[in-house]
Amino acid sequence: MTLGRLAAGALVLALGPAAAAGQSRWQRQVSAHLAGATATLTATGYEPVLWPWTGALDNGETASDTVTLTGGAAYVLLGVCDDDCAALELGLLAANGYEVDAARRSGNAPIVRVTPRETMRYRVTIRMTGCGMNPCWYGLRIFRRPTP
Protein backbone atom coordinates (compact mmCIF):
# COMPACT_ATOMS: atom_id res chain seq x y z
CA MET A 1 0.00 0.00 0.00
CA THR A 2 1.43 3.37 -0.99
CA LEU A 3 1.79 6.33 1.28
CA GLY A 4 -0.87 8.18 -0.68
CA ARG A 5 -3.46 5.44 -0.11
CA LEU A 6 -2.65 5.33 3.58
CA ALA A 7 -3.03 9.08 3.80
CA ALA A 8 -6.37 8.95 1.97
CA GLY A 9 -7.65 6.18 4.24
CA ALA A 10 -6.58 8.08 7.33
CA LEU A 11 -8.33 11.20 5.99
CA VAL A 12 -11.60 9.32 5.54
CA LEU A 13 -11.39 7.86 9.05
CA ALA A 14 -10.53 11.20 10.54
CA LEU A 15 -13.31 13.03 8.70
CA GLY A 16 -16.02 10.53 9.57
CA PRO A 17 -16.97 11.66 13.08
CA ALA A 18 -16.25 15.31 12.36
CA ALA A 19 -18.54 15.30 9.35
CA ALA A 20 -21.31 13.73 11.41
CA ALA A 21 -21.46 16.66 13.83
CA GLY A 22 -24.34 19.03 13.00
CA GLN A 23 -25.82 16.60 10.47
CA SER A 24 -29.24 15.08 10.30
CA ARG A 25 -29.83 11.33 10.08
CA TRP A 26 -30.13 11.58 6.28
CA GLN A 27 -26.96 13.61 5.90
CA ARG A 28 -25.17 11.04 8.03
CA GLN A 29 -26.43 8.30 5.69
CA VAL A 30 -24.87 10.16 2.76
CA SER A 31 -21.62 10.61 4.68
CA ALA A 32 -21.55 6.91 5.50
CA HIS A 33 -22.17 5.92 1.85
CA LEU A 34 -19.45 8.30 0.72
CA ALA A 35 -17.03 6.99 3.32
CA GLY A 36 -17.70 3.38 2.24
CA ALA A 37 -17.25 4.22 -1.45
CA THR A 38 -14.12 6.21 -0.69
CA ALA A 39 -12.62 3.27 1.19
CA THR A 40 -13.39 0.93 -1.73
CA LEU A 41 -11.97 3.27 -4.36
CA THR A 42 -8.85 4.17 -2.41
CA ALA A 43 -8.15 0.48 -2.03
CA THR A 44 -8.10 0.22 -5.84
CA GLY A 45 -5.63 3.00 -6.30
CA TYR A 46 -7.83 6.10 -6.57
CA GLU A 47 -7.53 9.11 -4.36
CA PRO A 48 -10.16 11.72 -3.61
CA VAL A 49 -9.53 14.97 -5.42
CA LEU A 50 -11.85 17.42 -3.69
CA TRP A 51 -13.98 17.60 -0.64
CA PRO A 52 -17.33 15.86 -1.06
CA TRP A 53 -19.94 18.06 -2.63
CA THR A 54 -23.24 17.58 -0.78
CA GLY A 55 -26.70 19.06 -0.82
CA ALA A 56 -30.40 18.32 -0.97
CA LEU A 57 -32.70 18.13 -3.97
CA ASP A 58 -36.36 17.47 -4.55
CA ASN A 59 -37.42 14.97 -7.17
CA GLY A 60 -36.77 16.26 -10.67
CA GLU A 61 -34.36 18.99 -9.56
CA THR A 62 -30.80 19.36 -10.82
CA ALA A 63 -27.71 20.86 -9.25
CA SER A 64 -24.49 21.61 -11.10
CA ASP A 65 -21.00 22.93 -10.57
CA THR A 66 -17.77 23.17 -12.49
CA VAL A 67 -14.56 21.26 -11.95
CA THR A 68 -11.21 21.27 -13.72
CA LEU A 69 -10.02 17.83 -14.76
CA THR A 70 -6.42 17.16 -15.84
CA GLY A 71 -5.87 15.65 -19.26
CA GLY A 72 -4.59 12.07 -19.29
CA ALA A 73 -5.60 11.23 -15.71
CA ALA A 74 -8.31 8.63 -14.97
CA TYR A 75 -11.21 10.05 -12.96
CA VAL A 76 -14.18 8.52 -11.23
CA LEU A 77 -17.18 10.67 -10.35
CA LEU A 78 -19.27 8.97 -7.71
CA GLY A 79 -22.72 10.04 -6.54
CA VAL A 80 -24.58 8.73 -3.52
CA CYS A 81 -27.84 9.68 -1.85
CA ASP A 82 -29.75 9.01 1.36
CA ASP A 83 -31.82 5.93 2.09
CA ASP A 84 -35.07 7.52 0.83
CA CYS A 85 -33.54 7.86 -2.60
CA ALA A 86 -33.70 5.11 -5.20
CA ALA A 87 -32.26 6.86 -8.23
CA LEU A 88 -29.78 9.61 -8.97
CA GLU A 89 -28.25 10.70 -12.28
CA LEU A 90 -24.82 12.11 -13.00
CA GLY A 91 -23.67 13.99 -16.07
CA LEU A 92 -20.36 15.46 -17.20
CA LEU A 93 -20.47 18.25 -19.76
CA ALA A 94 -17.64 19.89 -21.61
CA ALA A 95 -17.22 23.65 -21.68
CA ASN A 96 -19.10 23.83 -24.98
CA GLY A 97 -22.14 22.16 -23.39
CA TYR A 98 -21.73 18.74 -25.01
CA GLU A 99 -22.23 15.79 -22.73
CA VAL A 100 -18.97 13.90 -22.30
CA ASP A 101 -20.42 11.07 -20.24
CA ALA A 102 -23.38 10.36 -18.00
CA ALA A 103 -24.74 7.73 -15.65
CA ARG A 104 -28.49 7.31 -15.87
CA ARG A 105 -30.67 4.54 -14.52
CA SER A 106 -27.77 3.46 -12.34
CA GLY A 107 -29.72 3.35 -9.10
CA ASN A 108 -28.69 5.35 -6.09
CA ALA A 109 -24.93 5.21 -6.63
CA PRO A 110 -24.15 6.36 -10.17
CA ILE A 111 -20.54 6.34 -11.34
CA VAL A 112 -18.96 8.13 -14.27
CA ARG A 113 -15.47 7.08 -15.37
CA VAL A 114 -13.63 9.44 -17.63
CA THR A 115 -10.10 10.09 -18.86
CA PRO A 116 -10.07 13.56 -20.41
CA ARG A 117 -7.78 14.20 -23.34
CA GLU A 118 -6.96 17.72 -22.28
CA THR A 119 -7.08 19.77 -19.13
CA MET A 120 -10.20 21.92 -19.03
CA ARG A 121 -13.20 22.92 -16.97
CA TYR A 122 -16.15 20.60 -17.03
CA ARG A 123 -19.65 21.00 -15.69
CA VAL A 124 -20.89 18.24 -13.42
CA THR A 125 -24.66 17.86 -13.11
CA ILE A 126 -26.52 15.80 -10.56
CA ARG A 127 -30.23 15.13 -10.95
CA MET A 128 -32.56 13.61 -8.38
CA THR A 129 -34.91 11.16 -10.05
CA GLY A 130 -36.05 8.70 -7.41
CA CYS A 131 -36.57 10.48 -4.11
CA GLY A 132 -39.27 8.82 -2.02
CA MET A 133 -39.56 11.70 0.45
CA ASN A 134 -38.42 15.15 -0.63
CA PRO A 135 -35.84 16.49 -0.23
CA CYS A 136 -33.19 13.79 -0.60
CA TRP A 137 -29.62 14.47 0.41
CA TYR A 138 -26.92 13.58 -2.06
CA GLY A 139 -23.15 13.57 -2.13
CA LEU A 140 -20.70 13.67 -5.00
CA ARG A 141 -17.04 12.94 -4.83
CA ILE A 142 -14.40 12.93 -7.52
CA PHE A 143 -11.49 10.49 -7.44
CA ARG A 144 -8.37 10.40 -9.56
CA ARG A 145 -5.92 7.61 -10.23
CA PRO A 146 -2.46 9.19 -10.12
CA THR A 147 -0.54 8.86 -13.35
CA PRO A 148 2.38 6.46 -12.87
Place this chain on the structure above:
Amino acid sequence: MARELRAWIAAALLGCLVLGFVYLPPKADLLFGRRFREPPPPTPYHLRVQQLADEWRRAELGRRLLDYRKRLRPALERRRTLDQPSPALIVEWPDGESEAIRHYIAAALDSVWTRLGLGATKISVGIVATAGAPNPNGQQPSLPSNMTEYLLPDSSDRSTCLVFFQSTYWASRLRALPRPANRDLGFEAALQNALGPCAFYAAFGAPGQDIARWLRSRRFDLALYPRWERTPTTGTGFEWLLPDRTQPWFWGQVYRYPPNAIACLAGRLENCRAAVLSGDRATGPSPSVLTTERWWWHQGLVGGDHYLADVVRSIGPERFRRFWSSDLPVDTALATALRMPVGEWTRGWQAGLVPPIRLGPSVSPGSVTLSLLLAAMALAFVLRTVARREVR
Protein backbone atom coordinates in the same frame (compact mmCIF):
# COMPACT_ATOMS: atom_id res chain seq x y z
CA MET B 1 -118.29 53.16 -17.36
CA ALA B 2 -119.56 52.34 -13.95
CA ARG B 3 -118.46 54.62 -11.13
CA GLU B 4 -117.14 51.66 -9.11
CA LEU B 5 -114.91 50.48 -11.95
CA ARG B 6 -113.40 53.98 -12.33
CA ALA B 7 -112.56 54.03 -8.65
CA TRP B 8 -110.78 50.68 -8.97
CA ILE B 9 -108.74 51.80 -11.96
CA ALA B 10 -107.79 55.03 -10.16
CA ALA B 11 -106.74 53.09 -7.07
CA ALA B 12 -104.60 50.72 -9.16
CA LEU B 13 -102.88 53.62 -10.94
CA LEU B 14 -102.26 55.37 -7.63
CA GLY B 15 -100.76 52.18 -6.22
CA CYS B 16 -98.40 51.92 -9.24
CA LEU B 17 -97.34 55.53 -8.77
CA VAL B 18 -96.58 54.99 -5.10
CA LEU B 19 -94.55 51.85 -5.84
CA GLY B 20 -92.67 53.60 -8.62
CA PHE B 21 -91.90 56.54 -6.36
CA VAL B 22 -90.60 54.28 -3.61
CA TYR B 23 -88.59 51.78 -5.62
CA LEU B 24 -87.33 53.59 -8.72
CA PRO B 25 -84.38 56.02 -8.72
CA PRO B 26 -83.70 58.77 -7.98
CA LYS B 27 -86.36 58.98 -5.24
CA ALA B 28 -85.57 55.42 -4.09
CA ASP B 29 -81.93 56.38 -3.49
CA LEU B 30 -83.04 59.17 -1.22
CA LEU B 31 -85.44 56.94 0.65
CA PHE B 32 -83.20 53.88 1.11
CA GLY B 33 -79.95 55.79 1.21
CA ARG B 34 -81.01 57.27 4.52
CA ARG B 35 -81.86 53.90 6.02
CA PHE B 36 -78.93 51.86 4.64
CA ARG B 37 -76.15 54.40 4.61
CA GLU B 38 -73.17 53.18 2.62
CA PRO B 39 -69.66 54.42 3.30
CA PRO B 40 -68.29 56.72 0.62
CA PRO B 41 -66.17 54.86 -1.97
CA PRO B 42 -62.41 55.04 -1.37
CA THR B 43 -60.56 57.69 -3.30
CA PRO B 44 -57.62 56.75 -5.57
CA TYR B 45 -55.34 58.21 -2.89
CA HIS B 46 -56.81 55.87 -0.23
CA LEU B 47 -56.51 52.87 -2.54
CA ARG B 48 -52.87 53.69 -3.26
CA VAL B 49 -52.12 54.09 0.46
CA GLN B 50 -53.79 50.76 1.24
CA GLN B 51 -51.85 49.03 -1.54
CA LEU B 52 -48.57 50.43 -0.23
CA ALA B 53 -49.45 49.41 3.32
CA ASP B 54 -50.23 45.85 2.16
CA GLU B 55 -46.93 45.65 0.32
CA TRP B 56 -45.11 46.93 3.39
CA ARG B 57 -46.84 44.33 5.60
CA ARG B 58 -45.90 41.51 3.21
CA ALA B 59 -42.28 42.65 3.07
CA GLU B 60 -42.11 43.12 6.85
CA LEU B 61 -43.58 39.67 7.51
CA GLY B 62 -41.17 38.07 5.06
CA ARG B 63 -38.25 39.83 6.70
CA ARG B 64 -39.39 38.80 10.18
CA LEU B 65 -39.83 35.17 9.16
CA LEU B 66 -36.38 35.01 7.58
CA ASP B 67 -34.93 36.55 10.72
CA TYR B 68 -36.67 33.98 12.95
CA ARG B 69 -35.48 31.12 10.75
CA LYS B 70 -31.93 32.38 11.14
CA ARG B 71 -32.37 32.58 14.92
CA LEU B 72 -33.79 29.07 15.06
CA ARG B 73 -31.03 27.49 12.96
CA PRO B 74 -28.67 26.50 15.83
CA ALA B 75 -31.53 24.89 17.79
CA LEU B 76 -32.76 23.07 14.69
CA GLU B 77 -29.28 21.79 13.84
CA ARG B 78 -28.84 20.52 17.39
CA ARG B 79 -32.15 18.68 17.21
CA ARG B 80 -31.30 17.18 13.83
CA THR B 81 -27.97 15.93 15.08
CA LEU B 82 -29.55 14.31 18.14
CA ASP B 83 -32.59 13.03 16.20
CA GLN B 84 -34.83 14.88 18.61
CA PRO B 85 -38.52 14.83 17.72
CA SER B 86 -40.88 17.83 18.06
CA PRO B 87 -40.27 21.34 16.72
CA ALA B 88 -37.80 23.95 17.91
CA LEU B 89 -39.54 26.79 19.68
CA ILE B 90 -39.08 30.51 20.23
CA VAL B 91 -41.49 32.19 22.64
CA GLU B 92 -41.69 35.95 22.68
CA TRP B 93 -43.66 37.09 25.68
CA PRO B 94 -43.53 40.65 26.88
CA ASP B 95 -44.13 40.35 30.59
CA GLY B 96 -41.36 38.22 32.07
CA GLU B 97 -43.41 35.01 32.01
CA SER B 98 -41.58 33.74 28.96
CA GLU B 99 -39.92 30.77 30.60
CA ALA B 100 -43.08 29.35 32.20
CA ILE B 101 -45.05 29.91 29.03
CA ARG B 102 -42.27 28.37 26.95
CA HIS B 103 -42.36 25.20 29.04
CA TYR B 104 -46.12 25.07 28.79
CA ILE B 105 -46.15 25.51 25.00
CA ALA B 106 -43.27 23.04 24.56
CA ALA B 107 -45.21 20.39 26.51
CA ALA B 108 -48.35 21.05 24.45
CA LEU B 109 -46.28 20.84 21.30
CA ASP B 110 -44.85 17.48 22.37
CA SER B 111 -48.38 16.14 22.86
CA VAL B 112 -49.49 17.41 19.46
CA TRP B 113 -46.39 16.00 17.77
CA THR B 114 -46.98 12.58 19.30
CA ARG B 115 -50.68 12.68 18.41
CA LEU B 116 -49.76 13.36 14.79
CA GLY B 117 -47.44 10.35 14.84
CA LEU B 118 -44.34 12.41 14.04
CA GLY B 119 -40.80 11.77 15.22
CA ALA B 120 -37.51 13.20 13.96
CA THR B 121 -38.51 14.49 10.56
CA LYS B 122 -36.63 15.20 7.37
CA ILE B 123 -38.06 18.70 7.22
CA SER B 124 -37.76 20.26 10.65
CA VAL B 125 -40.40 22.57 12.00
CA GLY B 126 -39.65 25.72 13.94
CA ILE B 127 -42.36 27.62 15.79
CA VAL B 128 -42.38 31.21 16.90
CA ALA B 129 -45.16 31.85 19.42
CA THR B 130 -45.79 35.46 20.31
CA ALA B 131 -48.35 37.22 22.43
CA GLY B 132 -48.51 40.07 19.95
CA ALA B 133 -46.79 43.35 20.62
CA PRO B 134 -48.10 46.85 19.96
CA ASN B 135 -46.71 48.55 16.91
CA PRO B 136 -43.53 50.28 18.09
CA ASN B 137 -43.74 53.03 15.52
CA GLY B 138 -47.00 54.78 14.84
CA GLN B 139 -45.70 55.86 11.43
CA GLN B 140 -45.77 52.31 10.10
CA PRO B 141 -48.85 50.32 9.06
CA SER B 142 -50.10 48.12 11.86
CA LEU B 143 -49.76 44.35 11.66
CA PRO B 144 -52.69 42.09 12.57
CA SER B 145 -52.69 41.05 16.23
CA ASN B 146 -53.86 37.50 15.40
CA MET B 147 -52.16 35.67 12.60
CA THR B 148 -50.51 32.44 11.60
CA GLU B 149 -47.88 32.71 8.92
CA TYR B 150 -45.60 30.14 7.36
CA LEU B 151 -42.19 30.25 5.78
CA LEU B 152 -42.16 27.11 3.68
CA PRO B 153 -38.91 25.37 2.73
CA ASP B 154 -37.22 27.15 -0.16
CA SER B 155 -34.03 26.83 -2.16
CA SER B 156 -32.00 28.57 0.54
CA ASP B 157 -33.19 26.20 3.28
CA ARG B 158 -34.85 23.04 2.09
CA SER B 159 -35.20 21.39 5.44
CA THR B 160 -36.93 24.00 7.62
CA CYS B 161 -40.58 24.98 7.75
CA LEU B 162 -41.35 27.90 10.03
CA VAL B 163 -44.63 28.68 11.78
CA PHE B 164 -45.31 32.14 13.16
CA PHE B 165 -48.20 31.91 15.62
CA GLN B 166 -49.49 35.13 17.11
CA SER B 167 -52.73 35.17 19.02
CA THR B 168 -53.85 37.73 21.56
CA TYR B 169 -56.73 35.42 22.55
CA TRP B 170 -54.48 32.51 23.46
CA ALA B 171 -51.98 34.86 25.05
CA SER B 172 -54.57 36.17 27.50
CA ARG B 173 -55.91 32.67 28.12
CA LEU B 174 -52.44 31.28 28.84
CA ARG B 175 -51.70 34.20 31.16
CA ALA B 176 -54.82 33.40 33.15
CA LEU B 177 -53.87 29.75 33.69
CA PRO B 178 -52.79 28.76 37.21
CA ARG B 179 -49.17 27.66 37.68
CA PRO B 180 -48.38 24.82 37.19
CA ALA B 181 -51.09 24.68 34.60
CA ASN B 182 -53.10 21.68 33.55
CA ARG B 183 -53.33 20.57 29.97
CA ASP B 184 -55.58 22.78 27.90
CA LEU B 185 -57.01 20.64 25.11
CA GLY B 186 -58.40 23.69 23.36
CA PHE B 187 -54.94 25.22 23.18
CA GLU B 188 -53.46 21.95 21.94
CA ALA B 189 -56.05 21.83 19.16
CA ALA B 190 -55.26 25.44 18.23
CA LEU B 191 -51.54 24.64 18.22
CA GLN B 192 -52.13 21.58 16.05
CA ASN B 193 -54.12 23.64 13.56
CA ALA B 194 -51.42 26.31 13.65
CA LEU B 195 -48.85 23.75 12.46
CA GLY B 196 -50.83 23.77 9.20
CA PRO B 197 -48.91 22.96 6.04
CA CYS B 198 -45.68 22.59 8.05
CA ALA B 199 -47.10 19.42 9.63
CA PHE B 200 -47.64 18.02 6.12
CA TYR B 201 -44.07 18.93 5.18
CA ALA B 202 -42.77 17.28 8.34
CA ALA B 203 -44.81 14.11 7.89
CA PHE B 204 -44.50 13.61 4.14
CA GLY B 205 -41.58 15.77 3.00
CA ALA B 206 -41.80 18.47 0.37
CA PRO B 207 -44.56 17.92 -2.20
CA GLY B 208 -43.79 17.04 -5.81
CA GLN B 209 -43.40 19.96 -8.21
CA ASP B 210 -46.92 19.92 -9.69
CA ILE B 211 -48.53 19.32 -6.32
CA ALA B 212 -46.52 22.13 -4.73
CA ARG B 213 -47.58 24.55 -7.49
CA TRP B 214 -51.20 23.47 -7.12
CA LEU B 215 -51.24 23.91 -3.34
CA ARG B 216 -49.35 27.19 -3.33
CA SER B 217 -51.64 28.66 -5.97
CA ARG B 218 -54.56 27.80 -3.67
CA ARG B 219 -52.74 29.10 -0.59
CA PHE B 220 -52.79 25.57 0.86
CA ASP B 221 -56.52 25.85 1.54
CA LEU B 222 -56.85 22.06 1.39
CA ALA B 223 -54.02 21.42 3.85
CA LEU B 224 -54.50 24.07 6.51
CA TYR B 225 -55.47 21.76 9.35
CA PRO B 226 -53.38 18.62 9.91
CA ARG B 227 -56.14 16.70 11.67
CA TRP B 228 -55.47 13.26 10.21
CA GLU B 229 -55.76 11.64 13.64
CA ARG B 230 -59.38 12.91 13.89
CA THR B 231 -61.84 10.17 14.79
CA PRO B 232 -65.39 10.19 13.40
CA THR B 233 -66.66 11.11 16.86
CA THR B 234 -64.49 14.23 17.06
CA GLY B 235 -67.01 16.20 15.01
CA THR B 236 -66.62 17.80 11.66
CA GLY B 237 -66.71 21.42 12.75
CA PHE B 238 -69.57 21.95 10.32
CA GLU B 239 -72.40 21.25 12.67
CA TRP B 240 -73.59 24.81 12.07
CA LEU B 241 -74.58 23.76 8.56
CA LEU B 242 -76.85 21.01 9.82
CA PRO B 243 -79.78 22.77 11.52
CA ASP B 244 -82.79 24.41 9.93
CA ARG B 245 -81.92 25.15 6.33
CA THR B 246 -84.92 27.37 5.81
CA GLN B 247 -83.20 30.15 7.71
CA PRO B 248 -81.96 33.02 5.52
CA TRP B 249 -78.52 33.01 7.19
CA PHE B 250 -77.97 29.41 6.08
CA TRP B 251 -78.07 30.37 2.40
CA GLY B 252 -76.04 33.46 3.14
CA GLN B 253 -73.29 31.22 4.50
CA VAL B 254 -73.57 28.78 1.62
CA TYR B 255 -73.40 31.44 -1.08
CA ARG B 256 -70.17 32.94 0.18
CA TYR B 257 -68.40 29.89 -1.31
CA PRO B 258 -67.43 29.76 -5.00
CA PRO B 259 -69.94 28.20 -7.43
CA ASN B 260 -68.07 24.88 -7.72
CA ALA B 261 -68.05 24.45 -3.95
CA ILE B 262 -71.79 25.14 -3.74
CA ALA B 263 -72.52 22.70 -6.56
CA CYS B 264 -70.33 20.12 -4.80
CA LEU B 265 -72.43 20.64 -1.66
CA ALA B 266 -75.37 19.65 -3.83
CA GLY B 267 -73.57 16.46 -4.83
CA ARG B 268 -72.61 17.38 -8.39
CA LEU B 269 -69.69 15.19 -9.39
CA GLU B 270 -67.97 17.39 -11.98
CA ASN B 271 -68.09 20.43 -9.72
CA CYS B 272 -66.58 18.48 -6.82
CA ARG B 273 -63.71 17.54 -9.10
CA ALA B 274 -63.32 21.11 -10.34
CA ALA B 275 -63.42 22.51 -6.78
CA VAL B 276 -60.55 20.25 -5.70
CA LEU B 277 -58.41 20.55 -8.79
CA SER B 278 -58.70 24.29 -9.41
CA GLY B 279 -55.21 25.75 -9.62
CA ASP B 280 -53.63 22.50 -10.77
CA ARG B 281 -52.41 24.18 -13.96
CA ALA B 282 -50.77 27.08 -12.14
CA THR B 283 -47.42 28.15 -13.53
CA GLY B 284 -44.70 30.52 -12.50
CA PRO B 285 -42.88 30.99 -9.22
CA SER B 286 -44.83 30.86 -6.01
CA PRO B 287 -43.85 32.67 -2.81
CA SER B 288 -42.54 30.67 0.11
CA VAL B 289 -44.27 32.95 2.63
CA LEU B 290 -47.81 31.79 3.21
CA THR B 291 -50.23 34.02 5.02
CA THR B 292 -53.51 32.69 6.35
CA GLU B 293 -55.10 36.04 7.04
CA ARG B 294 -58.82 35.78 6.21
CA TRP B 295 -58.18 32.33 4.68
CA TRP B 296 -61.89 31.56 4.78
CA TRP B 297 -62.43 34.09 2.00
CA HIS B 298 -60.41 31.93 -0.35
CA GLN B 299 -61.79 28.50 0.52
CA GLY B 300 -62.54 26.51 -2.61
CA LEU B 301 -64.45 23.75 -0.85
CA VAL B 302 -66.68 23.64 2.23
CA GLY B 303 -64.52 22.12 4.97
CA GLY B 304 -61.58 22.14 2.56
CA ASP B 305 -59.19 23.18 5.35
CA HIS B 306 -58.91 19.54 6.39
CA TYR B 307 -59.58 17.89 3.01
CA LEU B 308 -56.06 16.49 2.63
CA ALA B 309 -55.94 15.47 6.30
CA ASP B 310 -59.07 13.40 5.64
CA VAL B 311 -57.41 11.94 2.54
CA VAL B 312 -54.52 10.84 4.79
CA ARG B 313 -56.98 9.30 7.23
CA SER B 314 -58.83 7.55 4.43
CA ILE B 315 -55.98 6.07 2.40
CA GLY B 316 -53.26 5.80 5.03
CA PRO B 317 -49.98 7.70 5.37
CA GLU B 318 -47.92 5.53 3.02
CA ARG B 319 -50.22 5.91 0.04
CA PHE B 320 -50.63 9.58 0.82
CA ARG B 321 -46.85 10.05 0.86
CA ARG B 322 -46.64 8.53 -2.62
CA PHE B 323 -49.29 10.99 -3.81
CA TRP B 324 -47.67 13.95 -2.02
CA SER B 325 -44.23 13.44 -3.55
CA SER B 326 -45.51 12.28 -6.93
CA ASP B 327 -44.29 13.84 -10.16
CA LEU B 328 -47.54 13.04 -11.94
CA PRO B 329 -50.13 15.72 -12.73
CA VAL B 330 -52.30 16.44 -9.70
CA ASP B 331 -55.51 14.82 -10.99
CA THR B 332 -53.71 11.60 -11.95
CA ALA B 333 -51.70 11.44 -8.73
CA LEU B 334 -54.75 12.06 -6.53
CA ALA B 335 -57.00 9.64 -8.40
CA THR B 336 -54.27 6.98 -8.22
CA ALA B 337 -53.93 7.48 -4.49
CA LEU B 338 -57.69 7.48 -3.89
CA ARG B 339 -58.20 4.55 -6.28
CA MET B 340 -61.28 6.25 -7.65
CA PRO B 341 -62.08 9.44 -9.59
CA VAL B 342 -61.39 12.59 -7.61
CA GLY B 343 -64.93 13.91 -8.06
CA GLU B 344 -66.51 10.73 -6.79
CA TRP B 345 -64.38 10.55 -3.66
CA THR B 346 -64.87 14.25 -2.97
CA ARG B 347 -68.64 14.02 -3.36
CA GLY B 348 -68.75 11.22 -0.79
CA TRP B 349 -66.43 13.15 1.53
CA GLN B 350 -68.49 16.32 1.20
CA ALA B 351 -71.75 14.46 1.88
CA GLY B 352 -70.16 12.96 5.00
CA LEU B 353 -69.29 16.44 6.21
CA VAL B 354 -72.50 18.27 5.32
CA PRO B 355 -75.67 16.52 4.13
CA PRO B 356 -76.28 17.51 0.49
CA ILE B 357 -78.26 20.64 -0.18
CA ARG B 358 -80.85 21.02 -2.91
CA LEU B 359 -80.18 23.59 -5.59
CA GLY B 360 -82.40 25.04 -8.30
CA PRO B 361 -85.96 26.39 -8.22
CA SER B 362 -88.24 24.49 -5.90
CA VAL B 363 -91.36 25.01 -3.83
CA SER B 364 -91.52 24.13 -0.18
CA PRO B 365 -94.01 21.39 0.84
CA GLY B 366 -95.89 23.90 3.05
CA SER B 367 -96.43 26.27 0.12
CA VAL B 368 -97.64 23.41 -2.08
CA THR B 369 -100.12 22.29 0.58
CA LEU B 370 -101.40 25.81 1.10
CA SER B 371 -101.81 26.39 -2.65
CA LEU B 372 -103.69 23.13 -3.09
CA LEU B 373 -105.89 24.00 -0.15
CA LEU B 374 -106.70 27.44 -1.56
CA ALA B 375 -107.36 25.96 -5.01
CA ALA B 376 -109.68 23.37 -3.49
CA MET B 377 -111.51 26.06 -1.53
CA ALA B 378 -111.90 28.21 -4.63
CA LEU B 379 -113.16 25.25 -6.61
CA ALA B 380 -115.59 24.31 -3.87
CA PHE B 381 -116.84 27.92 -3.70
CA VAL B 382 -117.36 28.08 -7.47
CA LEU B 383 -119.13 24.72 -7.54
CA ARG B 384 -121.35 25.73 -4.71
CA THR B 385 -122.18 29.08 -6.38
CA VAL B 386 -122.95 27.36 -9.68
CA ALA B 387 -125.15 24.79 -7.94
CA ARG B 388 -127.21 27.52 -6.25
CA ARG B 389 -127.46 29.75 -9.34
CA GLU B 390 -131.00 30.70 -10.27
CA VAL B 391 -131.88 31.67 -13.83
CA ARG B 392 -134.86 33.96 -14.08
